[in-house]
Amino acid sequence: MATGMFALLSALLLLEAPWRAASSQQVPVLLWSSESSLWSAQPSTHGGHVTTDLQLNQYVDAALCNGPKNVLLFLQEKLSIEDFTAFGGVYGNKQDSVFPNLENIMESSPSSLVLPAVDWYAANILPTYLKEKLGVSPLHVDPSTLLELRLDANIPSLLIVSLPYTSSAGLVATKDVLRTNDQMIGQVLSTLKSGGIPCTAILTAFRPSWVNRENDFGVGSFGRQLLAVEAETPSYPPLSVNDTENKPCILFWASNITVSMDRELDLTNATFISPGSQITAGSVCRNDSAVLALNYNNDIRIIFRFDNRRYPVSARHWFTMTHVEIYNGTVNATFLAPQVNAPSNYSYHCEFVSSLPLYGPLLVRNTSESSPAFTWRITITDFQIQAFNVTGMRFSYASDCAGFFSPGIWMGLITTLLFVFILTYGLHMVMSLKTMDRFDDPKGPSISVPQTE
Incomplete structure (x- = not known):
């Protein structure tokens, strides 16, 4: 028997400081079952632990193997653990709680199980994972259509209920x-x-509703603050191509x-937020090469071509983005990207991958083609890609385009070397000083100089 969701949340609040600074990319997951x-x-969760997709799958597998085959998934647009602490009866006052039914x-x-911090991408791929495990297509329902369904306890089913979240910043609207x-x-x-149907239910969200900033805490703030500019990072899963x-x-x-x-x-929203059904049509995955094709409704097509080769000098495989092609009817463009490369078991990351000289450029116009490629311009911000050795929906270690010896590091090294040289020269001068081996004796006989007339 569960001891209560909000009693557990109250205990977790005492241990939440280590993960609150990083909770902008986590969502809670609540699970309960009639079994x-x-x-x-x-294993039980503890404050500071972030549940990964593999760990979440273990919890889900335990419910699917031993629990009911009817799974009910409540997907809210936004949800954070702070919603429960701000609007729930955490401290025993349930009269003002907006979650009486859930409590x-x-x-x-x-x-019942409460996972306060789950990686956002794990929640985003949860419907797909449930579909594969149950072997059934998900059915989107609401309370009115649920009455018309005839569910069987022996036949697996996946029911998805979409829950909205207010776009207003006011607490009253959020509470309602x-x-x-x-x-x-x-x-x-x-x-x-009432229908006697046993089920396992899951409540989660696509993205967090609260963004905790590091400088909100006067004591025990985490991360660097000096000269740091905090920018909001979009919280949507990476675009994936399946084999x-x-x-x-x-x-x-x-x-x-x-x-x-x-x-x-x-093209950001059309790629990640609301992609079409044919967004990656034409993409190819091979061991020695890969093609990522992005197709848009406005007849624009962007193709990234990758080559994977083994280099004897490094004794490992490296992948290179050989070409970036843009198609729009008869006006096409091809850009070379020889600097976009990384070990094949890594991903590649760069703040800007662009054809503009302002950002590099990493994309160089192919001068051998006759089409007016110079009229096309492409800029991709926070570019990260992995075309080989992909395991799940998480990127491998990223090989970044930024060199280690940045201008600031060079300035620090040169200044340090200059001071070391001055200190070394000064010590050498001091150590080379020698005392005089003889002195004038003021008590000795005086020198007389005879005078001649």
């Missing part, structure tokens, strides 16, 4: 939306309970993608 002792054998469900369920979502959760579960076994073989992420010729087009 008892599902997660008793799983009662977590306390009365035979099995969370209260409405809690009522919807209670209504859906009451419908299943024949439906496993990711190419990962691509960027905070901004802009192409321009006669006008400037921002």
Whole structure:
């Protein structure tokens, strides 16, 4: 029997300081089931622990193997652990809580589990993982359509309920939306309970709703503060290309993608936020080469071509982005990218991959082609890609384009060497001083000089 979700959250608040500074990229995951002792054998979470996708899959597998085959997934647009601490009955005052149904469900369920910090990409790929494990297509439902369904306890099913989140910054609007979502959760579960259908339910979100900044804490702040400029990083999963076994073989992420010729087009949302069904059509994964093709509704197509070779000098394989091609009808462009390379078991990251001289450039126009490539311009910010040796939805260690010896490091080294030279020269001068081997004796006979007339 669960001891209560919000009692657990109260204990976690005492240990949350180490992970609050990094919680801008984590979302909570709440699991409960009508079957008892599902997660008793799983290791318990502790303050500061961030649950990865593999660890979350272990919790889900335990529920799918030993629990009901009917899975109910509540997906909220945004959710953070701070929503429960700010609007829930954490300190025993449940009268003002906006989660009365969720509190009662977590306390009365035979099995329940609270994961306060889960990597955002793990929550984003959770519907796909459940679909593969259950072998059924997900069905998006709401309380009205749920009454028309005829569920069987012996037949697996995946029901997804989408929950909104307010776009307003006001606490009152947020509180009202969370209260409405809690009522919807209670209504859906009451419908299943009245029909005698056992189920396992999961509540999570695509991205966090609260962004905790490091300088919000007067004591014990983490990270560098001097000359640091904090920028918001988009929290969406990388774009993936799957192989024949439906496993990711190419990962691509960027905070901004802009192409321009006669006008400037921002393709970021069309690539990561709301991609079309054919966004990666034409992409190819091989051991010695790879192709990432991005297809957009405005007839623009961007193709990244990669080559993977073994170099005897380094005794390892390295991949190189050989070409970047842009197609838009009859006006095409090809850019060479010989500097975009990394070991094949690494990913490649660069702050700017652009054809503009202002940022490098890493993309060089192919002068051998006759098409007017100079009219095309492309800039990708926070570019990161991995085209070989991909394992799951997480990038491998990144080989960054920024060199280790930056201008600031060179200035520090030269200044240090100059001071060391001056100190060494001064010590040498001091140590080379010698005392006089004889002195004039003032007590000796005086020298007389005879005078001649």
